[in-house]
Amino acid sequence: MTTPEDDLLPGTRRALRHRIAVAQSEGRAPSLAAAVVRGGRAVWHGARTSVDGHAPDEDTQYRIGSITKTFTAVLVMRLRDEGVLDLGDPLEKHLPGTGAGEATIADLLAHTGGLAAESPAPWWERTPGTLRPELSDVLGEKPLRHPVGRRFHYSNPGYTVLGALVERLRGAAWEAVLQQEVLEPLRLTRTGTRPRAPHAGGWAVHPWADVLLPEPAEDLGRMAPAGQLWSTTGDLARFAAFLTEGDDRVLSAGSLREMRTPAAPQEPADVAAGYAYGLGLELRRSGERLLVGHGGSLPGFVASLTLAVDDDVAAVVLANCTSGVPVAAVGADLVRIVADAEPRIPEPWRPLREVDPSVLELAGPWYWGTQGFGLRLTADGFASLEPLSGSGRRSRFRPNGDGTWTGLEGYYAGELLRPVRRDDGSVDHLDLGSFVFTRQPYDEQSAVPGGVDQEGWRGIERRP
Structure with missing residues (x-):
């Protein structure tokens, strides 16, 4: 009997370990x-622990912090796909009186709404959510x-x-909507807003000594849609497969491609670092490879979900320490090792x-001015x-x-x-956003804007 891990070669499994x-x-x-x-399912699981005999397995819960935002974004995209809202709608249209109503739904998904990075003091990650019962307490x-x-x-x-919009x-409640519309259809039975055994405890590790300090596990209250969830490597593996392939019960593959598309203006430092943000998903460059996913952290925990869609490989990394483990880099390395x-x-x-013969007629070489293209x-x-x-503008067309x-x-x-046809039905040229593509460079038989010199192509005239 084979197991999912048998899908990977022994050398690959050892490199991952x-x-x-x-x-x-x-x-x-x-x-x-x-x-x-890989291939829509977990093919490897690994764990390390400082306590002998207590290694976590794929069913052990950790806090996943801001990976929660991707779940919230999926809920918002579902509302869009149902026609309940448009991403271009201002927040004020659906949730008036916040003081941030000029921002659109897309702005909030892409972090371009102009809002503060954090809620007013005290530090929300280490204090009870009951201190911020209303949106006004979160926004200031x-x-x-x-x-x-x-x-x-x-x-x-x-x-x-x-989350309040949902x-x-x-x-x-956001939690109930998430449970019904995402967690249950995807069988994420070990993902939720509160820990259920077995789960890891959150720890701070002293930066200059090998000693520990327990971190509080606060209920974030209103801030839950930004970072409350607990999950496991097993559940997040299934979620990664969904983010890659889609599931029409939850969200289509097309809407997930939209989420994976950069949606936010990049700062110069982000351009240099190869970082961008879509709609609830981060995008990073690792060499020539495009990685999509999200990171997360809360006191006592760090987490990373990394997808290389073109390679059909994803990785999940969870650790129960406040800092120290570069989980995004580790996730990228796990993807690289397998890919x-x-x-x-x-x-x-x-x-x-x-x-269709009329479609087949479009295939082959075309020229935009003198630059050659193949359709x-x-x-x-x-x-x-x-x-x-090999260089220049390219695109797929539906x-x-x-x-x-x-x-x-x-x-x-x-x-x-748009193919533009002559009276006899043959294709004269292609019109692409007003650009004219002809079968020959500046084809004098086609409708080239500005016309073609009547003397045609020529060499350099020699003067006596």
Whole structure:
């Protein structure tokens, strides 16, 4: 009988064990648990502990801090997909009187709402949520620190507001909505707002001595949508698979792609670090690899959820220490170990089942001025336009059913590609957002804006 771990080669499993052993030892974590996901399921679990015989397993709960924000973002996106709200709606439309109502729903999801990073004192992570019973206690008298929509500024109160928005529009507590709409459909039975045994205790490790101090595990109250949840490597592995593939009972793959798309203006330091933020998800560059996910921390705990969608590999790392373990870096390393040692095997190439001759006519080389592009039809029914030289603008296009196509990414995202035909039905040129693509460079037989010199192409004239 095989187990999921048998899917990985022995050398890969040893490299994963070595990486988390180094992380737990050098980070001086009382315990560390990790998992790797591939093909939609966990294929490896590992743990290290300072207490012999008490290693955590995939069922042991840890606090996951701000990974909670991704769960809250999923709830908001569900409301959008149902037509209950639009991401461009100002908060004031649905939740009036906050003092932050100019910010849109998208602003709050992307941390561009201009709100403060933290709630007013006392430090909310180490004090009872009962000290902040109302939104006004979370936002303070002057909620804004920056002009709305102008810059990325990570805001915990912003996600508290989104949780309150969910409550207002669903008519139920955030916790109850989360349970019914996300946790139950995805079978995340060990994820919740309060710890249930077995669970790890949170510890602070002295920076200059190998001694411990227990951290309080406060109920965050109103701040719960920003960081309350407890979970396990087993549950977060299933959540990672969902974030990669989607589940129509919860959220479509298309809406999750939207969440994984950068949505916030980057600061210069973020550009240099290869960091961006989508709608409830962080995006980072690790070498040539794009990683998506979220980190989390609360006193006594650090957590990381990391996805490399193109490699079909994800990693979860949980530790019960306030600081010391670079969980984001560890997660990136676990992904790299698997993706490099056992790269994803591509699906078999398969031809299109059928093709419309008028669509097939579009395939092949086209020229924007003198720059060459190739238009290729793919088995998924989409088209791709790529520069022949290897550099330049490129995009995939989806058919609209009326002979036109809409760009999906890059410069041409949302732009319309329209074949323009002659009287005899043949294609004269492609119109892409007003740019004209012809079969030959500045084809004199096509409708090139500004016309083509009547003398045509020529060499350099020699003068006597």
